[in-house]
Amino acid sequence: MAAAAEAPATVGQAVIPLVNGLQDIVARLDGNAAACLELPQVAAIGGQSSGKSSVLEALVGRDFLPRGPDICTRRPLVLQLVRHSATEEWGEFLHAPGRRFHDFEQIKREIQLETDKEAGGNKGVSEKQIRLKIFSPTVLDITLVDLPGITRVPVGDQPSDIESRIRAMIMQYIKHPSCIILAVSPANADLAHSDALQLAKLADPDGSRTIGVITKLDIMDRGTDARNFLLGNVIPLKLGYVGVVNRSQEDINFNRSIKDALAFEEKFFSTLPAYHGATHCCGVPQLAKKLNTILLKHITDMLPGLKSCINARLVAVAKEHAAYGDTAESTAGQGVKLLNILGKYCEAFSSMVEGKNKVSTDELSGGARIQYIFQSIFVKSLEEVDPCKSITDEDIRTAIQNSDGPKGVMFLPELPFEILVRRQISHLLDPSLQCAKFIYDELVKISHGCLTSELQKYPVLKKRMGEAVSNFLRDGLRPAETMITHIIEMEMDYINTSHQSFVGGSKIVEVAKQEVPSTSLATPKDGTATSSEIQLTSESGRKSRAVFARDANRGATSKQTDADTGTSAARKNQRGHSLVSGSSSSKSVPQVHNPDNLFSIIQLREPPITLKPSENQPEQDATEVSIVKLLVKSYYDIVRKSIEDAVPKAIMHFLVNHTKRELHNVLIRKLYRENLLDEMLRETDEVIIRRQHIQETLHVLEQAHRALEEFPLEAEKVEKGYSLAEYATGLPKIHGLNNGDPINIYASHGDQYSSVASYNSIPHPDANDGFPSS
Numbered sequence: 001m002a003a004a005a006e007a008p009a010t011v012g013q014a015v016i017p018l019v020n021g022l023q024d025i026v027a028r029l030d031g032n033a034a035a036c037l038e039l040p041q042v043a044a045i046g047g048q049s050s051g052k053s054s055v056l057e058a059l060v061g062r063d064f065l066p067r068g069p070d071i072c073t074r075r076p077l078v079l080q081l082v083r084h085s086a087t088e089e090w091g092e093f094l095h096a097p098g099r100r101f102h103d104f105e106q107i108k109r110e111i112q113l114e115t116d117k118e119a120g121g122n123k124g125v126s127e128k129q130i131r132l133k134i135f136s137p138t139v140l141d142i143t144l145v146d147l148p149g150i151t152r153v154p155v156g157d158q159p160s161d162i163e164s165r166i167r168a169m170i171m172q173y174i175k176h177p178s179c180i181i182l183a184v185s186p187a188n189a190d191l192a193h194s195d196a197l198q199l200a201k202l203a204d205p206d207g208s209r210t211i212g213v214i215t216k217l218d219i220m221d222r223g224t225d226a227r228n229f230l231l232g233n234v235i236p237l238k239l240g241y242v243g244v245v246n247r248s249q250e251d252i253n254f255n256r257s258i259k260d261a262l263a264f265e266e267k268f269f270s271t272l273p274a275y276h277g278a279t280h281c282c283g284v285p286q287l288a289k290k291l292n293t294i295l296l297k298h299i300t301d302m303l304p305g306l307k308s309c310i311n312a313r314l315v316a317v318a319k320e321h322a323a324y325g326d327t328a329e330s331t332a333g334q335g336v337k338l339l340n341i342l343g344k345y346c347e348a349f350s351s352m353v354e355g356k357n358k359v360s361t362d363e364l365s366g367g368a369r370i371q372y373i374f375q376s377i378f379v380k381s382l383e384e385v386d387p388c389k390s391i392t393d394e395d396i397r398t399a400i401q402n403s404d405g406p407k408g409v410m411f412l413p414e415l416p417f418e419i420l421v422r423r424q425i426s427h428l429l430d431p432s433l434q435c436a437k438f439i440y441d442e443l444v445k446i447s448h449g450c451l452t453s454e455l456q457k458y459p460v461l462k463k464r465m466g467e468a469v470s471n472f473l474r475d476g477l478r479p480a481e482t483m484i485t486h487i488i489e490m491e492m493d494y495i496n497t498s499h500q501s502f503v504g505g506s507k508i509v510e511v512a513k514q515e516v517p518s519t520s521l522a523t524p525k526d527g528t529a530t531s532s533e534i535q536l537t538s539e540s541g542r543k544s545r546a547v548f549a550r551d552a553n554r555g556a557t558s559k560q561t562d563a564d565t566g567t568s569a570a571r572k573n574q575r576g577h578s579l580v581s582g583s584s585s586s587k588s589v590p591q592v593h594n595p596d597n598l599f600s601i602i603q604l605r606e607p608p609i610t611l612k613p614s615e616n617q618p619e620q621d622a623t624e625v626s627i628v629k630l631l632v633k634s635y636y637d638i639v640r641k642s643i644e645d646a647v648p649k650a651i652m653h654f655l656v657n658h659t660k661r662e663l664h665n666v667l668i669r670k671l672y673r674e675n676l677l678d679e680m681l682r683e684t685d686e687v688i689i690r691r692q693h694i695q696e697t698l699h700v701l702e703q704a705h706r707a708l709e710e711f712p713l714e715a716e717k718v719e720k721g722y723s724l725a726e727y728a729t730g731l732p733k734i735h736g737l738n739n740g741d742p743i744n745i746y747a748s749h750g751d752q753y754s755s756v757a758s759y760n761s762i763p764h765p766d767a768n769d770g771f772p773s774s
């Protein structure tokens with residue numbers, strides 16, 4: 001038997017290993033790369049019974065399509081060839097998912113049944129596709145489409161516009177620029193008016209994807225031949241024509257095999273003198289070759305896109321691979337690695353605090369947030385507080401009268417001011433401590449943001465570092481809080497009324513008087529005393545000490561005292577005055593020791609359980625209240641400024657900078673233990689798997705890159721090495737590119753294959769020829 005008959009020429013046969021090799025590589029990459037290698041569809045179009053199904057069958061090398069003299073293809077059959085790794089072959093229909101058809105005769109019957117189901121049993125035609133997948137280890141992932149034949153006269157159930165319907169249906173498929181058109185015309189009909197060629201011309205005007213296929217050369221009128229037509233002398237076609245001889249109806253009836261048919265075809269062309277010298281356009285193998293060439297060109301055209309896609313992936317994967325790093329085996333190596341990580345971590349921490357890391361343009365981060373907390377939250381909040389807002393006039397009066405004790409005073413003592421200002425200073429403690437807590441939280445946040453990707457793969461180390469850092473930060477918070485508490489306590493402990501900025505002198509009296517409406521000022525009752533007079537003495541210049549003369553209606557006289565004697569002097573005076581006059585408070589004090597009063601009819605009311613100052617001293621001077629407020633405000637401002645300055649300093653010193661300075665030492669002290677190295681640097685299973693995957697991907701990409709570099713050269717070899725003559729001596733077999741192996745091209749000599757072109761030649765006796773012959 002002729003060699004050609006043993007090895008049927010199937011579609012894409014010569015490029016199967018080459019293309020599949022590439023596809024193998026690309027399939028292991030992402031979807032984009034795989035899409036770059038998508039092969040075009042091949043659609044057979046032509047008049048009814050022109051031999052479309054027969055041509056496709058011959059190209060696939062399998063007998064599974066319904067064929068016959070009558071209309072057979074009445075629904076578009078989309079035939080997807082799917083390469084898979086198992087050795088078995090089977091077909092699967094979309095309308096019967098999960099059902100595998102191993103018998104190709106059964107596939108043929110299923111197509112007929114499914115056609116009848118949709119298009120009826122009486123020659124009806126439907127646009128609804130039948131989708132069939134053929135799984136085989138020896139095919140290209142390519143899609144072939146068998147379309148209903150163009151017909152003019154409606155028969156059976158066909159509608160009157162059947163011709164235009166079928167034409168429109170065909171156009172739907174062949175209009176896509178990626179569709180290769182097999183324009184099938186039978187040689188025993190008028191070739192010059194071929195429907196197939198006319199329709200193909202509409203969809204592909206420049207003929208760059210149309211192959212003319214002339215069938216039935218064996219049943220032309222005696223004495224005629226299609227030589228001129230095949231050579232393109234009648235209707236020129238860019239990609240040319242191929243004449244074929246398929247199985248006749250008689251052959252089908254007698255179950256003649258495809259390989260027998262191919263042998264017959266070869267004999268036909270070799271014996272008919274008309275086709276001598278036109279072998280390049282005669283026979284199914286030549287049609288397969290033409291298709292291969294087109295497929296190769298298609299892939300070659302796609303190569304630049306695929307290359308850049310693979311290059312981009314290579315760069316990205318190489319980067320990720322570098323990020324995963326190598327696994328350190330020795331203890332010394334592990335130690336260096338750990339020290340490296342700790343050093344980098346502390347560097348990253350400091351950089352983030354100092355704002356030297358990658359500066360984000362989206363939001364404030366690191367040190368900028370610390371500054372924001374100090375200035376825009378802490379300082380601003382303190383400044384917004386009115387120190388006297390929480391102090392009522394009644395509070396002040398109560399404080400004044402309480403400090404007077406049982407005797408009443410002539411001069412306003414310092415005590416109420418100090419009590420009140422101290423109370424207000426104490427209110428600064430909470431926000432100051434809160435500020436420290438905020439900064440602590442920020443540092444925790446910064447610590448979490450350091451070296452995240454590197455630490456991701458060492459969960460134990462990450463956990464231990466997290467613990468060590470947060471303990472250390474917490475340890476730093478405590479002294480900062482203690483310092484802040486001390487700062488506030490210091491302020492409360494000594495009210496420095498000699499402070500330069502503290503208001504004093506008679507000026508404050510004037511200010512207070514202006515602030516107090518005249519009606520609210522206390523009016524002397526007996527008219528003997530002078531009007532309310534409050535003096536603020538000044539020790540020297542602005543250094544002042546508050547001593548206030550009490551108003552006359554309480555019988556007090558103003559007296560200036562020197563700074564040293566201060567309040568005590570004022571008290572002495574007041575005491576003295578009480579002794580001398582003895583009358584200022586006598587009106588309200590019952591004379592319990594006077595025997596005349598023992599039987600007095602005047603009954604005293606019980607003193608209330610709670611005494612409010614106004615009840616006791618309704619004539620309390622509003623100016624005094626105002627002065628106390630002004631003093632509190634003035635002194636509070638001094639303290640506030642000092643706190644606004646000192647608290648951030650304390651936090652920076654005890655918490656932030658201390659952490660920056662000591663973190664590295666602490667981490668080394670806590671984590672760098674030789675016996676812990678293994679545990680610390682243990683990677684997650686996920687990381688181990690991911691690294692392996694990345695390594696493999698990198699390897700595949702490198703192979704793909706190499707293969708793509710070599711592809712044009714190999715494609716050229718395949719094209720050159722593929723000729724009908726080689727069919728006669730044995731088909732070339734190409735093995736290679738699978739899993740990145742080098743390409744080897746083999747030719748058969750009897751039962752043996754030998755390398756005719758090889759790179760790092762690896763003989764592969766299993767290399768296959770496409771579908772096994774039936």
Ligand SMILES: Nc1nc2c(ncn2[C@@H]2O[C@H](COP(=O)(O)OP(=O)(O)OP(=O)(O)O)[C@@H](O)[C@H]2O)c(=O)[nH]1
Nearest residue numbers: 049050051052053054068072073149216246248249
């Ligand atoms: N002698 C001979 N018969 C052929 C040739 N090609 C096809 N036939 C026969 O022509 C008839 C129609 O062939 P098909 O392959 O079914 O043609 P088709 O174009 O697919 O037909 P429809 O799908 O029905 O339009 C069948 O009986 C085939 O055996 C050929 O080259 N020579």
